[in-house]
Amino acid sequence: MKMISRLLIVTSCLAGFGVYAGTPDFPHLQTTGYGEVSATPDMAEFTVKVVETTMTAEQAKQTVDKVVTDFLAQLKEQGISDDNVSSSNLYIAPQYHYPKSGQPELVGYRASRTVNVTVNQLSDLNQYLDIALNSGINQVQNVQxxxxxxxxxxxxxxxxxxxxxxxxxxxxxxxxxKEISGVWRIDYNAPNNQPVLMRSMAMDARAESNTYQDSTIVIRDRVDVIYKLD
Incomplete structure (x- = not known):
């Protein structure tokens, strides 16, 4: 017990030293500065997904692959380069019905693939989403x-x-x-600004009109500073 108590005391001292080791021993004050700017978006990324459930795994795979292939082909016809498009591998899983009694029953297979598209001109966004609709894509996961x-x-x-x-x-x-006589320390961590996430929605929600171009992006930053005082 005595050894455990001594260990706890030493640990507490070390923790206390870690807290105060970086504190200056002269008059000082610390502030946190915040800044933000608003920008009008001029490009976008969107992710769409096709999900199909059929009786056989092969049929589910063929259906999903055909939708993705048609969508990619139409994007290429619109002049979108391969660098601005990426698609995931096929995901397929069996689907079961679970009755109140008895064993689970296999009722089919669900297959899915996602496609991510970078749109360099925001005015083209709705057009590309319409292409996704017409290709058989049935989910929009997000628009950034x-x-x-x-x-x-x-x-x-x-x-x-x-x-x-x-x-x-x-x-x-x-x-x-008091008067500020200089800066003693500056702490800065580059923020991880995420693009605006518009919404997740089903593909039957066509009425998005031009709301994308009416949006703004707020970009934020911060800095922590310790100043010397006279």
């Missing part, structure tokens, strides 16, 4: 709006976050009759 100059907007958001951190620091220092 993007901007081609992501790095430019991210830098604008970062600069706004820096200005926000500086403004907060000056206001706080002034409120306590």
């Amino acid at each position: 709006l993007k901007v081609k100059e992501q790095a430019k907007y991210q830098d604008q958001a970062r600069q706004a976050a820096i200005k926000d951190a500086n403004a907060k620091a000056k206001s706080l220092a002034s409120g306590f009759d």
